[in-house]
Amino acid sequence: MMLSHTPPTQQLPVRGPAPAVRPRMARDAAVRALKRQIIVDAARTVFAEAGLEGTSMRGIAAAAGCTTGAIYPYFRNKEELYAAVLSDSLNSLRLHIEDAVGRAGDPRARVATAIRSYFAYYRSRPDDLTLGLYLYHGLKPAGLTPELDRKLNRRLAQVLDVIGDAIAAYGGLDAEARRMEICQTFSYVMGLLICDCTHRLNALGGSAEPLLERYTQDLLARLAP
Amino acid sequence: MMLSHTPPTQQLPVRGPAPAVRPRMARDAAVRALKRQIIVDAARTVFAEAGLEGTSMRGIAAAAGCTTGAIYPYFRNKEELYAAVLSDSLNSLRLHIEDAVGRAGDPRARVATAIRSYFAYYRSRPDDLTLGLYLYHGLKPAGLTPELDRKLNRRLAQVLDVIGDAIAAYGGLDAEARRMEICQTFSYVMGLLICDCTHRLNALGGSAEPLLERYTQDLLARLAP
Amino acid sequence: MMLSHTPPTQQLPVRGPAPAVRPRMARDAAVRALKRQIIVDAARTVFAEAGLEGTSMRGIAAAAGCTTGAIYPYFRNKEELYAAVLSDSLNSLRLHIEDAVGRAGDPRARVATAIRSYFAYYRSRPDDLTLGLYLYHGLKPAGLTPELDRKLNRRLAQVLDVIGDAIAAYGGLDAEARRMEICQTFSYVMGLLICDCTHRLNALGGSAEPLLERYTQDLLARLAP
Amino acid sequence: MMLSHTPPTQQLPVRGPAPAVRPRMARDAAVRALKRQIIVDAARTVFAEAGLEGTSMRGIAAAAGCTTGAIYPYFRNKEELYAAVLSDSLNSLRLHIEDAVGRAGDPRARVATAIRSYFAYYRSRPDDLTLGLYLYHGLKPAGLTPELDRKLNRRLAQVLDVIGDAIAAYGGLDAEARRMEICQTFSYVMGLLICDCTHRLNALGGSAEPLLERYTQDLLARLAP
DNA sequence: GATGAATGAGCTTTCATTCAT
DNA sequence: TATGAATGAAAGCTCATTCAT
Known part of the structure; x- marks a missing residue:
């Protein structure tokens, strides 16, 4: 690769x-x-x-x-090097999820597996999460940011497509509904990861895995055909 | 104040x-x-x-x-100054939510208002969100970090208590269930804010407000007495 | 005082x-x-x-x-404060030597005692020696250095007078010879103290006390009436 | 070189x-x-x-x-740079003395020449003396001080060996006596230099060269075979 | 006389990047 | 391509001293 x-x-x-x-x-x-x-x-x-x-x-x-x-x-830059690292990471995230989903059985299992493997990837490599967060700030005025940003967005979209496909297949969603569920799940899992890795969940007495399981069950129930 | x-x-x-x-x-x-x-x-x-x-x-x-x-x-430090800024922010977030919730009518409205005002606060002051994210990285081994961290966790807990009270009152939850819902909602809203402010939602074709509204309705439905 | x-x-x-x-x-x-x-x-x-x-x-x-x-x-200055510390020190050195010499018996013992007590004072308060060495360098261009210098020289002369008196009395020296012996002894003891306190003597395998004793005996022999 | x-x-x-x-x-x-x-x-x-x-x-x-x-x-450091300066100085001091002694005739002249050239070196380069004195204070806890100190001590020992050789050869001294004479002379000359360069001798009415000459004569007389 | 905030200059060290070799 | 010295700017922090209160 x-x-x-x-x-x-x-x-x-x-x-x-x-x-x-x-x-x-x-x-x-x-x-x-x-x-x-x-x-x-x-x-x-x-x-x-x-x-x-x-x-x-x-x-x-x-x-x-x-x-x-x-x-x-x-x-050319420290920033370009950073972008390469990130791009690498997003790529192997996609491979990780595709692999897991490919092994899952029925559509229901594919949804749960997609979400779980997405979460698990970052959970086991918190560095990659940290790195991703830098996208939000820092990255001072350098030359090519917009180009890099587009590139990374494309990679991210590829990742989320795998999850979106599983959800849409299971719930029989149209493009619009599919898009919404992707955003919802993406937001939730990112939030959960961040709150977990920053030890905020800990401080609040929560634990990430059960929360994720609960979210997944609620989602499946809502989409149930 | x-x-x-x-x-x-x-x-x-x-x-x-x-x-x-x-x-x-x-x-x-x-x-x-x-x-x-x-x-x-x-x-x-x-x-x-x-x-x-x-x-x-x-x-x-x-x-x-x-x-x-x-x-x-x-x-004494750049870090201490940063902590003061953050503490300030969490404090006024709490005041903001308390004020909004205090004005809301029935328990159902209080839940929706608590979540919405929490979201709206950061939405209208994205700087404060950015600032909060720095907690995750940086903050090298300086003198008092642990102490500051505890202090900020306390402030955050105070904020989330307001939301937790509204949810628990509406759904009649016990301590354990209340804690879970707080974590779930905290994670989701933080994730939504981050994905929105980093323009990832945009790139995915999603929009924050409808997503939040949808989340809130689902939550209320789930808790409905 | x-x-x-x-x-x-x-x-x-x-x-x-x-x-x-x-x-x-x-x-x-x-x-x-x-x-x-x-x-x-x-x-x-x-x-x-x-x-x-x-x-x-x-x-x-x-x-x-x-x-x-x-x-x-x-x-008025850091420098003036430093001068006060030094002046203090020279003053109590003089008292220390005067006291020791006053207790000594015959002229021969007075010479040995003067030298020994001079050495012992700094040996037991190496800080004062350190402080004194600063006189040589540092002490950047400030206002009153020359005045302070004169003042400290006067204090030093008072100290050495006590030693000089003992030597002159024992050896029956005229002013010129007395002055020479003062300089010789002052130089030697200062050098010995510095070499000792900087651990150079240690490194060379020497020990301060026997060296001083030897010097004193040689001096007394030379001056012997 | x-x-x-x-x-x-x-x-x-x-x-x-x-x-x-x-x-x-x-x-x-x-x-x-x-x-x-x-x-x-x-x-x-x-x-x-x-x-x-x-x-x-x-x-x-x-x-x-x-x-x-x-x-x-x-x-790497200001300190490392300082050490290099000092090392340089000690090295050229050694060369200076070796050269002078090499030119001297009989053993008696070699002793006098060694001492005189040692004194003269610093007399003509008071900066080097100043620099050496810094060894006593300052030099805060930085990384490699002990290593540097050892290194400089070795250089100093090399210098004094030249003087020690001349003295031992003239007086026919054993190792122990040689060591003592080295320390004695080293201490005296350092003290004389310091008292002279700090203008303390001046203030006391003394002059360095005659004092050194007198010291040398006394030494030679004491060691005379 | 005492306070302690404020000044303005200063410090050592590190940095991303360039460029002669 | 690779080296690594060099640049020029900048960093956080401390300093002696002053001065309004």
Whole structure:
């Protein structure tokens, strides 16, 4: 799975009938992609530990085993690097949910599984949640924010489509109703995750899993055909 | 309403049989409280615009019309100042909700009003929401964080108590059920606000108010006596 | 013993045939002198712990139980305060040596005692030595340095006079020879103290007391009548 | 002579059968060493003028013709920079003494020359003396102080060894006696330098050179074979 | 005389990014 | 591509001293 952010990388995994044509170019591209991924992985770790603004390019470079200057051929900005990390995360979230839903049986189970696996993903990787929250603030005036924002929104929509499909299939919803349920569930689960991970639920004497289960049952009851 | 941070300020509005006894001390305290409030207000603005880490003490000082050094007699840290801003916000949120609920008629209306006014408060002051989210990350290991955290949790609990009272009164809930509903509603509304303010709802084609209305109706239906 | 630095204090202990004339003024002056001494004592402690430049007026004020502003009526500067501490120290060094020499028996013992007690004073109060060394550097361009310097030199000369008298009396020296021996001994003992207190002697495998004893014996042998 | 602080620099003057093999690396190292030395020289000047704590990194940078940030690739701390200055000084002191002693004739002259050249070095560079005195105070708890202290002690021991050798050779001393004479002379000369440079000798009517001469003669007489 | 808030300059260190090599 | 020194700005915080009260 290649999470290519910059166009050149796209040329990479074109394996097929003519493997020997340009072996040099392919190898170079593969090396480049690998190095890029090493940097992204290092960045995720450091971002998660130190926060978006608490992280220095030097720190990322150190974690990636290179120097600061070596990052810039792959990412123009700290922000672009952050976006790559986020994009990575959304992508593997989608794979995670698709996998779980694919294994579920009837439509009812698919809805419950979609919601649960969405929640579980972030629950088991709170760093990714933290990272996602940075989208709201920070991200000072840099060049390309709007473009990045659109890109990330697209990725998010892909994720939620999996959940929306399960809900619509189960409840037999039209596009409008489907959209509403997606928003409702997205909002609720995000809120639950945030309240949980910030320990606010704890402070209020609540526990996330039962709450989520209850929400899911109420939802299924409401949609029951 | 005086949002005094340091105990001494409390002596201020002691009106009684001997008002002229310590006019000097009272005046001094009032002046101090006023200057303090100016700083807090300036900080709120700047924090909201630039983020927690993006905000400099110099920036706050400039907004407050003083020098950086003039802040430190009132707040030992940037963090302490941030906590004061947040505390201020939670306090006025509580007043806002109490006021709205107090004006509502029957128990059913009180529930709907509590939820709506909670949502509306942050909707109309998205800065306060942003500010609250900083609680999750940042806030590096500084001196008093745990103490501040406890303090803010207490304030939050006071806010949610108002909502919980309305819900429990309407649905005739016991303590356990009440706690669950508080958590459920708190999570949902926070999630809705965040998704809305980060423009994710927009991107998904949803709109916050109808979603909230729908949630409220479902809740009332579920609790209906 | 009043270590007055500022003229006004001089009016103080003039007790005599007319004790009741101005009791109020005398009381005031005594109070003032007392407060002043409290500040000097606090300053000595803090200077010794944190160094000349590492000490803040706030720190001194805190140690003295007052506020920064309360120091300035007594001392115009941090430097003036430092000079007062040093002056205090030199004065009590003189008393210390005079007392020891006064108790010694024959001229030979007086010389040995003078040197030993000089060394012992600083050995048991290394802070005072540290403080004295600051004279060499630091002490940035402030107003009155030359005046203070003269004053402190005078105090030092008084101290060394006691030693010089003992040496001259024992060896029957004229003024010129006496001066030379004073310088020689002063230099040696200061060097020994500094090398000892900076742990350089330690590092070189030497020990201060035997070295001093050896020096003293050599000196006495040279001067022996 | 290169006073390299970081090991890599050591590879520099490896002249041999293949001088052209790594011209690039050698050049880079040389450039780095040069820039480093420029900073150290600037630091010595500024430290001497303004004192250890009175000196700002900005001031050093200005004197070195660079920005503050440009210092940090070479020295992690103000303290590390100070240590480099001191180390430099002790090293060239040793060279100075060795050179002078090497030129002296018989053993007697070697002793006198060692002591005189030691004194003369600091007399002609009082800044270095000042700098050395800072070792006693200041130097707050920073990271590597103990390590640096050991390093500097080693350098000092090397210096004094030269003097000790001359004395031991002349007087035919065993290790124990040699150690004692080293400490005695080290203490005396340091004290003389300090008293002279702080103008205390002046104030007492003494003059450094005759005093040193007298000390040396007495020493030689005592050790005379 | 004492308070303590305020000033204005100052500090060391770190940062993202650039660029010669 | 990669290096890592350099830039220039900025950060949070502290300081000696002043001054209205």
